[in-house]
Structure formats: structure tokens, C-alpha cells
Amino acid sequence: MKLKFKDKELILDERTLVMGILNITPDSFSDGGKYNNIEAALKQAEKLIDDGADIIDIGGESTRPGHIQISSEEEITRIVPVIERIKKELNPIISIDTYKYDVAEAAIKAGADIVNDIWGLQYDNGEMAEIVKKYDVPLIAMHNQNDEIYREDIMDSLKKFFDKTYEIAKKYGIDKEKIILDPGLGFGKNVEQNIELMSKLEILCANAPVLLGASKKRFIGKLLNDLPFNERVEGTVATTVIGIQKGVSIVRVHNVLENKRACMVADGIYRRKKV
Numbered sequence: 544m545k546l547k548f549k550d551k552e553l554i555l556d557e558r559t560l561v562m563g564i565l566n567i568t569p570d571s572f573s574d575g576g577k578y579n580n581i582e583a584a585l586k587q588a589e590k591l592i593d594d595g596a597d598i599i600d601i602g603g604e605s606t607r608p609g610h611i612q613i614s615s616e617e618e619i620t621r622i623v624p625v626i627e628r629i630k631k632e633l634n635p636i637i638s639i640d641t642y643k644y645d646v647a648e649a650a651i652k653a654g655a656d657i658v659n660d661i662w663g664l665q666y667d668n669g670e671m672a673e674i675v676k677k678y679d680v681p682l683i684a685m686h687n688q689n690d691e692i693y694r695e696d697i698m699d700s701l702k703k704f705f706d707k708t709y710e711i712a713k714k715y716g717i718d719k720e721k722i723i724l725d726p727g728l729g730f731g732k733n734v735e736q737n738i739e740l741m742s743k744l745e746i747l748c749a750n751a752p753v754l755l756g757a758s759k760k761r762f763i764g765k766l767l768n769d770l771p772f773n774e775r776v777e778g779t780v781a782t783t784v785i786g787i788q789k790g791v792s793i794v795r796v797h798n799v800l801e802n803k804r805a806c807m808v809a810d811g812i813y814r815r816k817k818v
Contacts, residue, residue: 559783
């Protein structure tokens with residue numbers, strides 16, 4: 544499967560792609576406040592690319608548990624100058640991490656190539672779907688819900704959620720081939736549910752390209768005897784390898800270099816590519 548952009552393309556089935564996280568926020572759980580000025584963000588983007596990132600995922604609002612929602616205007620003010628500068632100087636493939644359609648549109652106009660929507664087109668009344676269709680960009684659709692209550696097998700719940708995403712996409716004329724699914728680890732899921740989801744990832748991967756966003760999440764800390772987020776790199780690498788074994792196409796991570804190297808080894812084994 545190929546994702547085509549103006550002057551580049553991404554192939555999802557040859558090797559695992561690495562998405563590097565760049566939060567332009569004061570309060571993200573792992574790197575809040577580190578890159579919320581243009582020069583710091585540019586420097587970090589350059590490092591992520593040098594370390595092997597295929598995509599830079601830029602977000603202007605923290606969506607960690609207990610986060611404070613900000614206005615679209617503030618989010619746009621945070622991300623647009625950064626996207627413009629990074630695109631101009633480094634020209635990477637950029638995804639915009641937002642669930643707000645007006646932020647997504649502003650980001651695309653500034654140079655973003657992909658919409659990464661944590662509500663899988665289901666936050667609004669179709670406005671995000673209209674933007675994705677209007678600009679003909681790929682969509683990363685994440686599973687999300689407001690609580691941790693599952694009255695059926697968690698994978699059945701994810702299937703129903705993504706069936707609705709596909710239904711909305713079809714209504715607005717969005718090509719299903721341009722949709723990547725994200726199981727939404729840490730969103731509307733407790734530690735045990737995240738672990739169960741990781742153990743069943745192959746079910747989701749059997750029917751669509753999947754992005755895995757496990758980086759430094761709380762369940763990793765729990766499995767490491769409650770280590771804090773800055774000591775969860777090795778645990779994140781473990782989830783990357785497990786994800787590749789189960790068929791994921793993209794991993795979204797804070798520490799690109801370590802995960803890129805893990806991808807190379809895991810791809811060499813599970814994808815049987817020549818080295």
C-alpha cells in the first residue's frame with residue numbers, strides 16, 4: 544500500500560515506518576514545554592529525522608488524561624509557524640495530531656500531509672471528514688471513548704468503532720485505502736485493557752494498516768514496576784517489536800533512534816527482508 548504526497552510517497556508494507564513525536568505544548572506527559580518555540584521545535588525535528596523518522600507528528604494540544612482543552616485559535620497559533628518552518632527547511636512528511644477540523648485545515652495549508660485524528664472522524668458532525676476529503680490527505684483514525692467500560696470483547700468494540708469511521712469516510716467520499724487505524728492505547732483504556740489490546744493486535748492488523756502509539760504509556764510503566772515515563776524507553780522498544788510481529792505498519796514514538804534500530808532488526812526477522 545502506498546501513500547502518495549506532492550513530492551514523496553510512503554510504502555506501508557516494505558518496512559515498519561517510524562513516526563517521531565513533536566509536541567508543541569506546555570503540558571504533554573513526556574516532553575511538555577521542551578519544544579514550544581520555533582527554534583527548539585526545528586532542532587528537535589531535525590534530530591528526529593536524523594535518527595530515522597519517516598513522519599513527524601506535530602501536536603499543539605496535549606491529549607493526556609486530565610488535559611485542559613484549548614481553543615482552536617490557540618492551537619493554530621502554536622502549530623502553524625512550526626509546521627511552516629519545518630516544512631520549508633527540512634521538508635519531511637508531517638502529520639497533524641488534532642481532532643479539530645479547523646486546526647487540521649490550517650495545518651494542511653501550512654504544509655501538513657496527514658491528519659492524525661484521535662477521534663477517528665467521530666468528534667464532530669462530519670467537518671473533519673470534509674477537510675480530509677477536500678485536501679485528499681491520508682487519515683490516521685484512532686479509537687477513543689470517554690470511559691474504560693467495555694461490555695464486550697475489546698476487539699469487538701474497536702471493530703464497531705472503526706466500522707463507524709469507515710461509514711463516515713464513505714459518506715464523504717474518502718478513499719478507504721487512505722485510512723490507517725490506531726487502536727488508541729491509553730485512550731479510554733486502563734492498564735489491563737491496554738495489555739489485552741497489545742496481545743490481540745494481530746486481529747486489527749489483519750484487515751487494515753495499523754499505527755501503534757505505545758510510546759512511554761502508563762501500562763509500560765506498570766509492567767516495569769512503576770517506572771516513570773523517562774525510564775520507559777526499553778519498554779517502548781519491546782512494544783515496537785511486539786507490534787511488528789503482530790503486523791503493525793507504523794510506530795509512533797518519542798525516542799526514534801532506539802525504535803528505528805529495533806524496527807530494522809524486527810523487520811529483518813518478521814518481514815524476511817535481505818540485509
